[in-house]
Structures are given as structure tokens and as C-alpha cells.
Amino acid sequence: MEPRPQPRNNSRSYLLAALLILAALNVLLLYFYYQERQDNKTKDATIAAKTEEVLIAKTKLDSISTQLDAKIVEIRQLGGSVDSLMKVKAQLEIDKRELKNVGAFDNKKYDQKIRNYQTILAQKDQEIARLKEENGVLTQQNEALSQENSGLKSEKQTLSDSVVAVTTKNLELAEKVTIAAALRAEAVTVNAVNSRGKESDGGTYKAKKLDKIHVSVLLSPNGLAKKDEKVLYMRIIDPNGAVISDLATGSGEFMYNNQGMIYTSMQRFNFDNSRQRVDYIYGRGAQQFKAGKHTIEIYCEGFRIGEGEFTII
Numbered sequence: 053m054e055p056r057p058q059p060r061n062n063s064r065s066y067l068l069a070a071l072l073i074l075a076a077l078n079v080l081l082l083y084f085y086y087q088e089r090q091d092n093k094t095k096d097a098t099i100a101a102k103t104e105e106v107l108i109a110k111t112k113l114d115s116i117s118t119q120l121d122a123k124i125v126e127i128r129q130l131g132g133s134v135d136s137l138m139k140v141k142a143q144l145e146i147d148k149r150e151l152k153n154v155g156a157f158d159n160k161k162y163d164q165k166i167r168n169y170q171t172i173l174a175q176k177d178q179e180i181a182r183l184k185e186e187n188g189v190l191t192q193q194n195e196a197l198s199q200e201n202s203g204l205k206s207e208k209q210t211l212s213d214s215v216v217a218v219t220t221k222n223l224e225l226a227e228k229v230t231i232a233a234a235l236r237a238e239a240v241t242v243n244a245v246n247s248r249g250k251e252s253d254g255g256t257y258k259a260k261k262l263d264k265i266h267v268s269v270l271l272s273p274n275g276l277a278k279k280d281e282k283v284l285y286m287r288i289i290d291p292n293g294a295v296i297s298d299l300a301t302g303s304g305e306f307m308y309n310n311q312g313m314i315y316t317s318m319q320r321f322n323f324d325n326s327r328q329r330v331d332y333i334y335g336r337g338a339q340q341f342k343a344g345k346h347t348i349e350i351y352c353e354g355f356r357i358g359e360g361e362f363t364i365i
Contacts, residue, residue: 103298106154109162111305111312113148116169120144123176130183140172154299233276235323237350237358241268244362245333256363259343264335269350269358273327282323284330285315285351291344301337308351315351 120141124134147165151157244257245264267286285306288296295314297303305312321330341364348360 102154102157102159103303105159106151106157106299107297107303107305107314109157109159109166110148110151112166113144113151113169114305116166116173117141117144117148119173120169123173123180126180127176127183130180130187132179132183137172137176140169144169152299233274233278234355235274235277235282235352235357236272237269238272238327239268239270240348240350240358240360241270242266242348242360242362243268245335255361256365259340259364262341262364264333265341265362267332267334267348267360269330269332271323271328271330273325275325277323277325279324280322281320282352284319284321286317286319286332286334287313287349287351288316288334289347289349290342291346292342296336298337301334306351308354308356313351 120137124137124141127134127137147162151162241253242255243251243253243266244262245251245266246261247263251266269284283306290296296316297314302317304315304318306315306318307313317332317334319330319332321328343364345361345363348362349356350358350360
């Protein structure tokens with residue numbers, strides 16, 4: 053009887069079992085890697101949504117602050133008390149400062165605060181109406197005095213019309229001067245900066261080698277522009293058309309064509325008409341720039357003065 057080759061079969065069984073275990077471990081590692089990527093994407097989306105909510109809340113509080121200031125002035129002129137409004141104003145400033153802590157932002161809490169402020173503004177409208185009614189006697193006296201002076205007003209009407217015409221022409225001239233005095237960006241360049249601070253140019257950069265970007269704005273000389281402190285606003289628009297913004301890195305809102313616009317970063321500088329450069333070093337922190345073409349827009353004193361672009365691959 054021939055002996056059975058059992059030891060050799062056992063070795064093959066052990067080898068097969070070891071290979072199956074290694075394959076299972078690889079599958080498990082791939083699962084954990086995929087799960088971590090999904091968690092990171094979810095966190096990035098949550099942070100972006102919360103930042104947008106904070107900017108919206110800030111815009112609403114700024115609007116309420118402006119209305120509050122106007123009502124304080126009007127009530128004072130009508131002889132009313134503004135003590136309660138001054139307390140509301142102080143609390144409003146505290147709420148605006150707390151918005152800088154994005155992590156602690158509670159959208160429902162601020163929605164309720166905004167509704168409360170709007171209720172107070174409506175109540176003050178009623179108070180203003182009451183004060184105006186109480187001052188009705190003075191209004192009637194003023195109307196009587198106005199009728200007595202109607203003859204003098206008629207004589208001055210011709211002169212007033214002339215003044216209006218001159219004022220209109222002066223305003224048109226001032227507007228033309230303002231446009232001519234606006235700054236212009238001769239060039240807007242974007243360089244990549246790696247984690248060691250080394251810069252590279254070319255306009256197209258690899259995401260894994262890019263830590264920050266260096267945006268350089270070269271200003272054209274303009275003898276009509278005032279030599280004073282100016283503010284340069286930069287907007288970075290990602291491939292999806294969204295403005296990159298983060299309150300933690302200095303983002304905020306500015307006015308352009310009578311509308312609020314979100315900016316990515318801003319820079320104060322003293323304009324000296326020397327063909328100077330204004331530089332931004334901007335990084336997204338733990339997030340990376342998205343793949344694709346990014347557009348950069350530069351604004352100053354109500355004008356869009358230049359733009360540039362760069363591409364992430």
C-alpha cells in the first residue's frame with residue numbers, strides 16, 4: 053500500500069487560507085479608506101454650508117444695524133427717548149462679533165434673534181408715528197409760517213432752478229472725474245506656493261503640490277487718483293461659479309453697484325501712484341482648491357479694476 057501525501061496537501065491548505073486572509077484584509081483597508089474620504093467630503097460640505105449661513109446672518113444684522121441707526125436719529129429729532137434702542141444697539145454689536153466663531157454658530161438661534169430685532173423695528177415705527185402726531189401742532193404752525201413766506205419763495209424759485217441746473221452739471225462732472233480717477237490693474241498674476249514656501253509660475257498647478265497661492269496685482273499709474281489709503285477686494289471664483297469664502301481667513305462683504313457682494317480676501321494699502329504692487333498670500337487651510345479653472349476678480353472704490361485666472365489639475 054502506497055503512503056498518502058497528506059503533509060503536502062496540508063501546506064497547500066495553509067497557503068490558501070493565508071491568501072484568503074490577506075485578500076480580506078485588503079478589502080477591509082479599501083473600505084476604511086473609502087469611508088474616510090466620504091466623511092471628509094461630508095465635513096467639507098457642512099463647513100461650506102455653515103459659512104454661507106454665517107454670511108447671510110451677518111448681512112441681515114448689518115441691515116438691521118443701519119435701520120436701527122436711522123430710527124435713533126429720527127426719534128431724537130422728534131424729542132423721544134432712545135435709551136432702549138441704545139441697549140438694543142449694544143446687544144446687536146455683541147451678536148455681530150459672535151458671528152466670527154463659525155464653529156459655535158446656531159442658525160436657528162440667529163433666525164430668532166433677527167425676528168426679534170425686526171419686531172423691535174416695527175414697534176419703533178409705531179412710536180415714530182405717534183411722535184409725529186404729537187408734533188402736529190408745530191407742523192401746523194410751520195405751515196402757517198410757510199404760507200406767509202410764499203411770496204418770498206416765489207421770488208427765489210428762479211434762482212433755485214438755476215442752482216439745481218448748476219448742481220446737476222457739477223454732479224455729472226464729478227461722476228466723470230470719479231470714473232477717470234478709478235484705479236486700473238495693469239496685470240494680475242497668480243503663482244503657486246508649496247508647503248516649503250517655494251513659488252512656481254505658469255498658471256496651471258497640481259493640487260497635491262499647492263499649499264497656497266500668491267496673487268500679485270500691478271496697478272497702473274493714475275495722476276487723477278487720490279494718494280490715500282485704499283482697500284483692494286479680491287474674489288476667487290471656483291470652477292463651479294461659487295465664490296471661495298471663509299470668515300476665518302478674512303472673507304466678508306462689500307458693496308458693488310449698490311448690492312452686497314462676498315469677497316475672498318481684502319488688502320489695505322497706501323496708493324502713491326508709483327506703479328506699485330499689492331500682494332495676497334491665500335490658502336484654503338485643510339481644504340484643497342478644486343480641479344479646474346479659477347477666476348480672480350479685483351475691486352477698488354466701487355469699480356472692478358482687473359482680473360486673472362489659474363487652473364488646478
